[in-house]
Amino acid sequence: MPRALEVALIDVGGTLWPNSWPIRKADAAGRRLRIRAAMQGVEAAAVETLADDLIESSRPGDEARTISTENQVSIDSPAETLIAGCLGRCGLPADTDTIRRLRRAMSIPVSDRMQPLPGAVDLLAELCRLGIRNVIASNTYWRDADSYWEDFRLLGMAEHIDGIVTSVDAGHLKPHPAVFEAAMRWAGTTADRCVVIGNREENDIAPALTLGMWTILVHPDDPKPAASRAHAVAPDLWACAQAVRDMLGSQ
Ligand SMILES: [Mg+2]
Secondary structure, rough: OOOEEEEEEEEEEOOOOOOOOOOOOOOHHHHHHHHHHHHHOHHHHHHHHHHHHHHHOHHHHHHHHHHOOHHHHHHHOOHHHHHHHHHHHHOOOOHHHHHHHHHHHOOOOOOOOOOOOOOHHHHHHHHHHHOOOOEEEEOOOOOHHHHHHHHHHHOOOHHHOEEEHHHHHHOOOOOOHHHHHHHHHHHOOOOOEEEEEEEHHHHHHHHHHHHHOEEEEEOOOOOOOHHHHHEEEEEOOOHHHHHHHHHHOOO
16 A cells, blocks of 8 residues: 655745845845854954955856846855855865855845745645645755744744755755755655655756655746646646645545
């Protein structure tokens, strides 16, 4: 007899919130304040030079993320590499702890500009009601799991989220299977009890199928896909919840 679904591995950009990340000039001021807080004990002038370099070096990636959070600029230059380069140019040590503090400082907090996509909170709540645990499985640039927890608390989504694994935490970007494997390990379950919910065929559906997981391709913020190998395709997140109910009903 087939086993029941236990865990949903859920993408974020283009799935729970929009594909692109809006930025504005004022974001640099917030970053500067957080960089100062992250670099206490370092001479003020050096911190300002570092902040200038970090903000300027990040501009190409920031601009690319206003179009899509998954873009070549972000893929080619991981945050750790960018930050280590800036620290090196400023003559500051690039140890793991400093890099992590600066990565979090550079992560722009969610706000009124970044709201969940319609039905996102309902989907998470419905999966909980169905007895499924929700684990975020997301490609990110600056964000690790702790940064995301803050975001989801601000957006009123945290109560329906059980765990978070980002590509920063897993050390690889999807479609590498590391994010899904880490999420599955965290949940202590097997691939046949997981359903991956995401908006990208190549990053979400393809690796999930290879691992033997169930899959739902959603397109609440994308054009309707011409084709998909996913077990189900859902135009919005309420249809996605129905697809999960159908999967449970058919088991
Ligand atoms: Mg996505």
